[in-house]
Amino acid sequence: MNQKGFTLIEMLIVLLVISVLLLIAIPNVTKHNSFINEKGCKAFLKTVEAQVQAFEMETGGKPTSVDDLITGGYLKEKKCPNGYDIVITNGVVSTSE
Template structure:
């Protein structure tokens, strides 16, 4: 009789699934923690870009914008909110901050 020994046994498959499960359990929480860090870094970059656009608006128009909506309507910015939920605000001295 011919013996067909090709393929995996049930125990080998269960061991592979267990190893994959353990790796997923270790990796997924780290990705969630990094998501917050990435969103905060992106918000900082958006604030820096908005500060540059305030300066460009001032050079083009000779005065500071009234608020962030003026930058959006004049096409200097496309959005005034960060991915982490913070909103960009223009201070009285012309600096942009995220609140």
């Protein structure tokens, strides 16, 4: 009986190696995901600041809220990638942490 195929021991070893790789990879992915969202929020804040300046140049006044930028067509959304709301106070852009 010379059958070709994998034995149960070989399959268990392969499953063990795959599970160890998953245990190593999953925490790294979740850690990098929060880092990416934080960087994305900082970049979005810079974009909103630029749109505030564009709003000031075109209208001659500062926007009172993010809704002014959205209704004027300067922005499409008012949330950062990490879920925080963007707030404009006296022309200064920040997040509502």
